[in-house]
Amino acid sequence: MFLCFTLYVLRLCYTIYMSSTLERYKREFLEHVEIEKGNSLKTVENYDRYISRFFSFAKVSDPKDISDDMLREYRLYLNREPGVKVKGQQSGTLKKNTQNYHLIALRVFLKYLMKRGVTSLSPDKIELAKVKPRSLDLIGTDELGRLLGAPEILLSKEKSTPEDKERAFRDKAILELFFSTGLRLSDLCSLNRDLDLSKDEFSIRGKGEKVRVVFLSESAKEAIRKYLNVRKDMDEPMFVNKLKIKNSAHKDASSRLTPRSIERLVKQYAIMAGISKKVTPHVIRHSFATDLLSNGADIRSVQMMLGHANIATTQIYTHVTDAQLREVHKKFHGKKS
DSSP, X not given: OHHXXXXXXXXXXXXXXXXXXXXXXXXXXXXXXXXXXOOXXXXXXHHHHHHHHHHHHHOOSSGGGOOHHHHHHHHHHHHHSBOOEETTEEOSBOOHHHHHXXXXXXXXXXXXXXXTTOOOOOGGGOOOOOOOOOOOOOOOHHHHHHHHXXXXXXXXOTTOOHHHHHHHHHHHHHHHHHHHHOOOHHHHHTOBTTOOXXXXXXXXXXXXXXXXXXXXXXXXXXXXXXXXXXOOOOOSBSSBOHHHHHTTTSTTOOOBOOHHHHHHHHHHHHHHTTOOSOOOHHHHHHHHHHHHHHTTOXXXXXXXXXXXXXXXXXXXXXXHHHHHHHHHHHHHTTOOO
């Protein structure tokens, strides 16, 4: 009896030790991707969540216990896991892209273990789920022109107030800046009013804490100047919410325009411009990229301007321009005069 109890305690201690060892490997891995790899804190948090989910599923106590069978069961688990709730309704199962995020995190972790000389499943064993090619939401040149000009409708009103005028100039600057720079929504929201408009470019610290240079068109600079000229406040953010400025006595009030507010105003101006498609800040970013490629820009340059870490992300835009080229070829090639 005593021998059985002793063996049980030893086995339990070993399991706890191995479990803590795995947690230590994970902690060291997360420190590695943050410090050596320079990943953003958001990326590190995602790695932590995805790997912890695998640990919780597998209840693994030793890296060498991670097997092909366990991986297959985990993939089935992910494929059958309920998706997020949208407006109280369950949205089916996890999307293929979300499943792949879990698998990518596990694969990167296993690569780290392999470099450390820790015996475990080969990272090459992990294959990602096949996903349908991503489709782009785009608006045409005429639609883009109407969208950029939509804020001027506010200025044409007979009874427009100074607040209407300032809002129109602000929104015009936002739309022009989106199309001139291809900025992500979060990047645009983070801008401050100290931009040097005597220059045609500025640096932005974007996704993944990577710094890149973006460029200002003359129309974007002019729109920003007009907006700043009618601003009466001295708040730091480039784009502000007038209502929040009026209520700034509240200690938690922030005048900076939120991403949700900008999404709403883009949607409103699309409706005013008579555009039936769903238009978001990211759709304008798509238009920025396809405009460059359609006019002869090389894909590497577009990748740098968009801030894509992987050129494969940028290549989706070439499918659009290729389709346009096919239409041109079909329309004009081999026609007899």
